[in-house]
Amino acid sequence: MAQRAEQPGSRLSRRITNLHASPIREILSVIDRPGLVSFAGGLPANETFPTLSAQAVPRSWLQYGPTEGEPALRERIAAELSSIGVSCTPEQVLVLSGSQQGIDLVAKLFVDPGTLVAVESPTYLAALQVFRFFGARFLTLDACRPLTSASPSRRGRSGRPALIYTNPTFQNPTGHCYSGAERDALAQACDESGVALFEDDPYRDLAYDDCDRSPICGRLHRTSWIYQGSFSKSLAPGLRLGFLAASMDLLGHLTRLKQAADLHSNRLSQWLVLEQLSASERGDRLSRLVSTYRRKRDFFARALGRHLGSIATWETPRGGLFFWLKLRRQIDTRSLLPEAIRRGVAFMPGEPFFPESPKSCSALRLNFSHADEAQTERGLATLAELLR
Amino acid sequence: MAQRAEQPGSRLSRRITNLHASPIREILSVIDRPGLVSFAGGLPANETFPTLSAQAVPRSWLQYGPTEGEPALRERIAAELSSIGVSCTPEQVLVLSGSQQGIDLVAKLFVDPGTLVAVESPTYLAALQVFRFFGARFLTLDACRPLTSASPSRRGRSGRPALIYTNPTFQNPTGHCYSGAERDALAQACDESGVALFEDDPYRDLAYDDCDRSPICGRLHRTSWIYQGSFSKSLAPGLRLGFLAASMDLLGHLTRLKQAADLHSNRLSQWLVLEQLSASERGDRLSRLVSTYRRKRDFFARALGRHLGSIATWETPRGGLFFWLKLRRQIDTRSLLPEAIRRGVAFMPGEPFFPESPKSCSALRLNFSHADEAQTERGLATLAELLR
Numbered sequence: 001m002a003q004r005a006e007q008p009g010s011r012l013s014r015r016i017t018n019l020h021a022s023p024i025r026e027i028l029s030v031i032d033r034p035g036l037v038s039f040a041g042g043l044p045a046n047e048t049f050p051t052l053s054a055q056a057v058p059r060s061w062l063q064y065g066p067t068e069g070e071p072a073l074r075e076r077i078a079a080e081l082s083s084i085g086v087s088c089t090p091e092q093v094l095v096l097s098g099s100q101q102g103i104d105l106v107a108k109l110f111v112d113p114g115t116l117v118a119v120e121s122p123t124y125l126a127a128l129q130v131f132r133f134f135g136a137r138f139l140t141l142d143a144c145r146p147l148t149s150a151s152p153s154r155r156g157r158s159g160r161p162a163l164i165y166t167n168p169t170f171q172n173p174t175g176h177c178y179s180g181a182e183r184d185a186l187a188q189a190c191d192e193s194g195v196a197l198f199e200d201d202p203y204r205d206l207a208y209d210d211c212d213r214s215p216i217c218g219r220l221h222r223t224s225w226i227y228q229g230s231f232s233k234s235l236a237p238g239l240r241l242g243f244l245a246a247s248m249d250l251l252g253h254l255t256r257l258k259q260a261a262d263l264h265s266n267r268l269s270q271w272l273v274l275e276q277l278s279a280s281e282r283g284d285r286l287s288r289l290v291s292t293y294r295r296k297r298d299f300f301a302r303a304l305g306r307h308l309g310s311i312a313t314w315e316t317p318r319g320g321l322f323f324w325l326k327l328r329r330q331i332d333t334r335s336l337l338p339e340a341i342r343r344g345v346a347f348m349p350g351e352p353f354f355p356e357s358p359k360s361c362s363a364l365r366l367n368f369s370h371a372d373e374a375q376t377e378r379g380l381a382t383l384a385e386l387l388r
Numbered sequence: 389m390a391q392r393a394e395q396p397g398s399r400l401s402r403r404i405t406n407l408h409a410s411p412i413r414e415i416l417s418v419i420d421r422p423g424l425v426s427f428a429g430g431l432p433a434n435e436t437f438p439t440l441s442a443q444a445v446p447r448s449w450l451q452y453g454p455t456e457g458e459p460a461l462r463e464r465i466a467a468e469l470s471s472i473g474v475s476c477t478p479e480q481v482l483v484l485s486g487s488q489q490g491i492d493l494v495a496k497l498f499v500d501p502g503t504l505v506a507v508e509s510p511t512y513l514a515a516l517q518v519f520r521f522f523g524a525r526f527l528t529l530d531a532c533r534p535l536t537s538a539s540p541s542r543r544g545r546s547g548r549p550a551l552i553y554t555n556p557t558f559q560n561p562t563g564h565c566y567s568g569a570e571r572d573a574l575a576q577a578c579d580e581s582g583v584a585l586f587e588d589d590p591y592r593d594l595a596y597d598d599c600d601r602s603p604i605c606g607r608l609h610r611t612s613w614i615y616q617g618s619f620s621k622s623l624a625p626g627l628r629l630g631f632l633a634a635s636m637d638l639l640g641h642l643t644r645l646k647q648a649a650d651l652h653s654n655r656l657s658q659w660l661v662l663e664q665l666s667a668s669e670r671g672d673r674l675s676r677l678v679s680t681y682r683r684k685r686d687f688f689a690r691a692l693g694r695h696l697g698s699i700a701t702w703e704t705p706r707g708g709l710f711f712w713l714k715l716r717r718q719i720d721t722r723s724l725l726p727e728a729i730r731r732g733v734a735f736m737p738g739e740p741f742f743p744e745s746p747k748s749c750s751a752l753r754l755n756f757s758h759a760d761e762a763q764t765e766r767g768l769a770t771l772a773e774l775l776r
Contacts, residue, residue: 011498011550012497012498012550012641013496013497013498013499013500013503013522014500015496015500016496016497016641019641019644019645019648020644041452043451043452044451046447046448046450046451049447049450049451052442052445052450052656053442053443054440054441054442054443054656054660055441055442055443057440059434059437060434061626062434062437062440062624062625062626062627063431063432063434063437063624063625063626064429064431064620064625064626065626097485097628097650097654098650098651100648100649100650100651101649101650104648104649104650108401108403108404108521109400109401109404110399110400110401111401112401112402112403115401126647126648126651129648130648133496133648134401162399162400232452236450236451237450237451237452238449238450238451238452238453238654238655238656239450239654239655239656240485240650240651240652240653240654240655253400253404253407256407256408257407259514260407260488260492260514260517260518260521261488261489261492261649262485262486262488262489262492262628262650263486263488263514263628264628265628266485266626266627266628266654266656266657267626267627267628268440268442268626268627268654268656268657268660269654269656272442272656
């Protein structure tokens with residue numbers, strides 16, 4: 001539909017040739033197909049969404065609002081960040097229209113054609129998409145061993161990156177969680193090299209086992225930083241609300257970029273999120289959410305063992321929304337997707353998560369939060385059949 | 389606050405040097421000061437906002453949604469556009485997080501450093517800000533005579549623009565409305581030269597006197613186009629919802645740009661706007677809105693005559709939200725703003741609306757929709773005192 005007739009006579013920007021149709025987009029367009037089991041998106045379970053009421057929203061909140069976000073919400077976010085070690089004032093908080101927006105703003109702030117950005121490999125594909133769009137070249141951090149392979153201070157051959165993008169807690173797509181020592185080491189490397197750190201932390205509330213989740217930004221002493229979080233996983237994605245906090249040297253720039261992008265974020269959502277954050281039952285709600293997802297993860301892990309134990313390997317993630325499967329035989333998993341969808345199951349091929357765009361990676365990402373148990377059984381059985 | 393300590397050690401993008409603190413931002417940060425009369429923003433009157441209830445929002449709408457927007461809303465928008473002469477299918481409609489986002493997406497699509505963009509002078513300052521940020525150079529269209537001075541087909545000396553940005557109906561800031569002949573002529577010039585047209589039309593519902601408001605995009609036969617509208621003026625800005633329709637050659641690009649910017653727009657707002665568009669009392673609500681603003685405009689015009697008749701000239705706008713005052717003596721109106729705010733009245737200096745950044749333009753923009761009658765009297769009296 002959107003794809004026909006795309007040979008404009010118009011003269012488009014050079015950067016637009018770097019923006020390709022994204023697999024996420026194709027997937028979001030099929031998730032509503034009846035009967036399809038989707039392990040593809042990072043979709044929270046609908047039954048975890050809070051009941052929202054906009055009845056009490058003051059009429060004045062329907063007016064234009066401040067670019068930075070509602071003062072009460074920024075205050076609340078700053079307090080929560082400070083309590084997890086990212087000490088910051090409300091003035092350092094910028095409310096976002098979802099954390100995808102934070103990636104757009106940070107890319108605009110740092111990335112010129114040719115700019116080096118250090119990223120984990122694999123990493124969140126829509127971050128790669130945005131950085132690539134603005135012309136970034138990538139340096140690879142190993143998500144499991146961030147410093148031995150490519151710490152900014154030790155890597156001379158390709159130059160110093162302008163920015164490190166990391167998703168250290170229950171990473172998308174691998175589910176990996178940095179250890180405390182790894183967090184310390186990355187912080188120290190950033191401070192020593194003066195490279196800015198962009199920590200993307202949308203999954204931190206979804207922790208099913210003990211692990212160190214304390215933000216890396218809270219361990220920095222000198223370098224510039226951006227820490228961002230999301231309300232899509234802990235509340236609801238349809239509200240499209242996230243936030244960032246940043247070092248003061250970046251904050252003014254980011255605020256102006258936000259203003260140029262959409263003036264300010266949806267105030268109805270800001271009001272509803274503030275209500276939810278202040279609700280006395282919030283702790284209980286989060287515990288229930290985590291229990292629900294832990295149960296889903298455990299069920300998924302058992303079903304994986306039954307259906308795919310002989311075909312693939314994986315680690316059970318301690319949090320987040322994904323299993324990362326490595327297939328025993330070499331294959332471009334993108335080539336499997338159309339047939340999988342024809343058979344009624346969607347997954348996320350692994351290749352788009354790699355900055356170096358490999359021909360094949362023999363890995364795929366499976367989301368365990370959205371499908372119910374019967375769907376999970378059916379979907380994984382279908383997938384195993386296809387992979388055999 | 390956001391301004392201190394802005395000498396980052398980090399290496400920022402080259403384009404960030406083109407993004408300056410915006411006057412809009414400074415103004416939005418003072419509008420809530422008690423007692424201040426603000427003629428500065430383009431703020432609708434709070435009393436015109438509809439009563440919204442999110443009670444009935446289906447839980448599934450809190451999930452991630454399609455990048456393009458909700459199908460039912462796109463259908464509705466396409467039908468309305470077709471009824472005003474912009475014949476398009478629902479597939480050509482993209483829901484936006486406010487029409488400011490449309491400017492960001494279109495700039496990303498067309499503007500490289502050095503790209504020529506033809507704009508009216510003066511024009512919407514936040515569009516200039518975004519185009520400039522991506523490195524645009526400007527060609528000037530005369531808002532009142534768009535073709536004699538700088539039609540793209542007749543202007544050879546500075547090269548052909550990649551894009552024409554126009555706000556032909558109740559323009560921000562001048563209030564000017566193109567005649568039918570001017571609309572025809574601009575459409576023909578675009579078709580002949582193959583330059584893409586970007587028509588920004590947020591004020592079309594706010595028409596107080598008869599005039600031709602039929603979109604220029606509906607008169608095109610060949611060239612690429614983007615038409616955008618907003619729900620901020622006819623419903624409520626806090627919902628942050630707008631839309632664009634575009635020729636099919638651009639639509640796929642714009643959709644991917646939207647996805648990279650924020651995945652999709654707020655679904656709660658989409659649900660509420662769809663409810664409002666489908667409501668049987670919608671026509672009555674719009675009539676009341678227009679009557680309210682017409683009354684405010686007329687009151688403002690009379691008050692202007694009383695207080696500023698000897699100091700300035702203006703045309704009474706036939707729609708929209710602004711009076712554009714030309715002062716009889718030469719002055720940089722930016723220099724007046726701090727003292728005006730100290731005396732309790734805010735206005736919008738004229739200079740930032742000009743692409744060529746003049747030293748002084750002796751013009752200022754006054755919004756008449758937000759202040760009540762007593763505030764208008766007091767504010768204009770204060771302003772007259774200051775200008776004398």
